[in-house]
Amino acid sequence: MLQPLTVGTTLGLDKVRFEQGSARLLSSSYPALKKLLQLLTETPSLTIELRGHTDNVGSAEKNVQLSERRVATVKAYLVRHGIAATRITGQGLGGAEPRASNEREATRQLNRRVEFRVTGR
Template sequence: MRRGEAELVRRGIYTDLAGCALLRPASSGAEVAAVSAPPPPPTTGTWRGRILDAVTLQPLPQAKLRLGPAGAETTVLTTAQGVFSFLVDPGRAVAAHLQLAGYLPLDSTYHPRRGPYVQDILLQPLAVGTTLGLDKVQFEQGSSRLLSTSYPALRRLLKLLLETPSLTIELRGHTDNVGPAEKNVQLSERRVATVKSYLVHHGVAEARITGLGLGGAEPRASNDREATRQLNRRVEYRVTGR
């Protein structure tokens, strides 16, 4: 008893020397109580969030939202406050597509966690003067040759320009800091020309696109290592008209 241990010897009532009962059988007749197993993790969860303007953080209930597994997305309704709710499988990726006139379309992937999942979605307004990055549009070092990973982002920009005929942009080219500054400016101009050529070749009027080469004057990351210098070899675009 001091160790808090017991062994089943036989059925019945156990007493001390004075005849006082110490242990009695369980009313259910079970010899040993079963240890409760932890509940299994939930197989579904709910993603709750809001659709907001990335600058003002105001709700955007008019936005068209589609969520679901890639290739099988469904339309999701939002409230007047821009709130949405969507049933998800925790741990599985959810593709998100969001569109609203005057905003940059969003195509992204989210990974909801187990339990209640709260995640807002921000839409970037296409206001005149706004500068937006072309994620993963990058170039080989010292060259205007695009890396193969650049084309999905270029296709998204192309789609935006084709679907918004009044939109005009300025392409802004950047390099790392390797080499003479003057040559880097020239290289950034060639990179702008490469992106512009792609867009014009696929149907965008040349007059809608201007360009500017900035060389290494505006780095986005450190130039100390090649992995981060690569991030500086990029092209962005600034909205000049809508």
């Protein structure tokens, strides 16, 4: 998160991971979430949009629903730790915006992600 945070900048939360097919966070996700929490705490005017993504396995509709639940989980974590819910919007995109090929499991994992986009400073 060392890039300049201008409106429209999208940054990945690469270490935020979930149980397969679930919106339950893996414990390894918490350090990355704490960094985002710190950023939001230190920059009280910052507003963000959480963007959830999945691979293309399964139905497109279920993948959108799963990505929406994952976004809701991350938002709930931030709100539970003191960030106003009004500062965070969210969007589940399912498999619509892959960043890697879905041909192999190793690259499909790269598509299962949550990012945040700066919507206000």
